[in-house]
Amino acid sequence: MANSSSNPAPKPYRQNHTKQGGVKRVSKKLKKKPERKSWLVSAIALTVLMGSGALVVTFAWISIQFILNPYQVGWLNKFLPGWAQFSTTGEERPHTLKQIQGSLKEQGLEAGQIFPLKGDTASSFLLPVLKKHSNCQSDCQSIVELRVYQRSKELEVKSNSEKYYRLASQLPVVGPEESFVLAPFAKTTDEDRGSSLSLPLNTVGRFEGETPSSGVWFYLRSDRQEGTSLIAYGIVVYYNSDRSLLQFMLPWTSPNGHLPEWRQVTGGGNKELIVDRTVGLEPQLKIYQAQPVKYFLNPIELEEIAFKQPTLKHSVYRDALLLARSGLWTPALERLESLKKRQKKLFSPLVQSQMDAIRLHSQVTKTQATTIWASPSQEVLADIIDGRWEKALQVFKASPQNAQEVSSLLKADGDRIWKRVETELQVNPKRQSVQAWGALIVAARLGKERANTWLSQHSPIAEDTITYTQGLIELLDGKDPQCEPSHAESCEYNTGF
Known part of the structure; x- marks a missing residue:
């Protein structure tokens, strides 16, 4: 006897009875299921997921900094009501300027000259922290830290006649490496100079006049004798007043002792930072633009106008950048000016900034040639x-x-x-x-x-x-x-x- 379970009976067709009593065979058709999620829904979900992840990481970072380094998140006080603001010094009470200076002396440090951030020093100021070096003959003090103090608004000191300040931000200071400071000489002599040793910095200055962004720009500098040249070198620091945050921007060196300066170069509305690295008759001008970046804590950076990456697929333009990289600035400028007369629409803001930077070098070489x-x-x-x-x-x-x-x-x-x-x-x-x-x-x-x-x-x-x-x-x-x-x-x- 055959096993009925191995050969199940086929399922009967659905039958519709017609008026004549006949039977109509109807086949069963498969229906396509509609797509439950469109690509738009998937994209929105992915965006929400990534945004949520970014928020989680940000809050986690803030929480860790609040526990370990509360001064790094002192900018949060700007978004909190008075009763919810916290001290960023890790101590119960803010301090007067004399108390701050005394505390530094107890640590073997010294307070340098203070710089106002808004108007005068009554509301906020920058304080360089100095350290003395033993067994030295000159420049025995160097800057080891920068601090920003803000006028305290805590209730327990409002009735006091003395001004109290809280630490809003601090930045450890490390000077540029010796090899970086001597790099302009290496380019002209084909010799490797210097080491990885960080050189000390002993002077703080503020860039005066019109500067980009709403913050305050500072430079730190020192000098070094190299043969017959007195080299100036240092770092550029930016104080972000919106975030109450000090930010290291870039190191700089100038073989002829010139300080960096903000000057209009490209005509784009904002001034550019120029670092003069000229040695002898070879003009070397590093030109930086302050550019916004999508980073909440440090939303600005200095970007150099470079000649390495061509942005136009045009032979005249590529030849001009090639000439500029070899130091033939005036021939490079002449080719770009000729190209612009014929095809001005090719000159994007980036290409125009390259042309303006080349023109600045050309002005130097033309003066020397005449x-x-x-x-x-x-x-x-x-x-x-x-x-x-x-x-x-x-x-x-x-x-x-x-x-x-x-x-x-x-x-x-x-x-x-x-x-x-x-x-x-x-x-x-x-x-x-x-x-x-x-x-x-x-x-x-x-x-x-x-x-x-x-x-x-x-x-x-x-x-x-x-x-x-x-x-x-x-x-x-x-x-x-x-x-x-x-x-x-x-x-x-x-x-x-």
């Missing part, structure tokens, strides 16, 4: 830095004495010029004067034969250029004695031939 120099070698160098290759050749050819002095320049400082030669020939390979300068550098460092070889291998180059350049090479005083065959490899490496 200066009357007592030394022919300095005049040649100023002309080449500004892209005046033909004018520099005229100075070189003016007399045998000029040629010999320029030959010494090419031996000692040929790397800087060679970098510009390579870049200019990459952009304009047929320019005769630049080809001539390339051959002169090779001849001054490696001899006339190597210069002729370089000329013959360089393409494209015309026969009249070879003849013209060989005549210039004859004006040089011969091969560099340091670049004899035994040292040829190092000379080739240094010049990139």
Whole structure:
């Protein structure tokens, strides 16, 4: 007997009886289920989830800081009623300025000169905290901390005639590393200088005049003697008055001892911060814009106007940035100005800011190129830095004495010029004067034969250029004695031939 459970009876079809008594077979159709959630609902749910996660993280951070470092969340008092405000010092009562100074002395520290934040020091002020160093001959005090104090509004001291203050924010101070401070010299000499040791800072100043944002900008600085240069270096600090928070912004260094300054560069409405890192005739201007960022505690940062990442897919624009990176600021500016006349719509605010920063450098190199120099070698160098290759050749050819002095320049400082030669020939390979300068550098460092070889291998180059350049090479005083065959490899490496 067959097992009935293994072969279940098929389910009967539904039957509809017609008026004639017949049976109508009706097939069962599957209906598609509607989608329960649309992509919009999913997106909203994901947004809510991420927002909730961010809030949880923020509240967790605030809670931890409230327990461990209450001064870091002192800005919350601005959003709390008077009865709910808390002390950020971790102590029961606020203090007078004398009490604050006395407390620091007990810790082996000293209070520096105070700076008002709004009007005078009655409502709030910045206080540098100093520490003395033993076994030193000069600058025996350095800044180890910055503090912001605000006038206390707590009920128990309102009836007191003395002014009481509470600690609103504090920022530990660490100076820039020695290698950073000496970096501008390394760029001009191809030598690594300095260490990772942090250098001390001993002076605080406030940027006066119009500055971006509603807060207060400060600089910390010190000086260091390096050869014949007195270097100024330090850090820039911003006090966010809306959050009652001190914020480290960036380190800075200036080989010529200039302080950073806020100046209108791009014409975008706000001033830019300029750090002058110029060494000799090489203009190095770091230009920073204050940009808003989506971060609640520190909603502002300084962003450098850079020339590394092209934002336009245009050959003239890319060539201009290439020239700027090699230090040929005026030729770079000329190409950008020409492009803007033809296609102004391509110039976004970012591209325009790059062009304005290049113009600022070009103003420096143009001034140097039009200066009357007592030394022919300095005049040649100023002309080449500004892209005046033909004018520099005229100075070189003016007399045998000029040629010999320029030959010494090419031996000692040929790397800087060679970098510009390579870049200019990459952009304009047929320019005769630049080809001539390339051959002169090779001849001054490696001899006339190597210069002729370089000329013959360089393409494209015309026969009249070879003849013209060989005549210039004859004006040089011969091969560099340091670049004899035994040292040829190092000379080739240094010049990139």
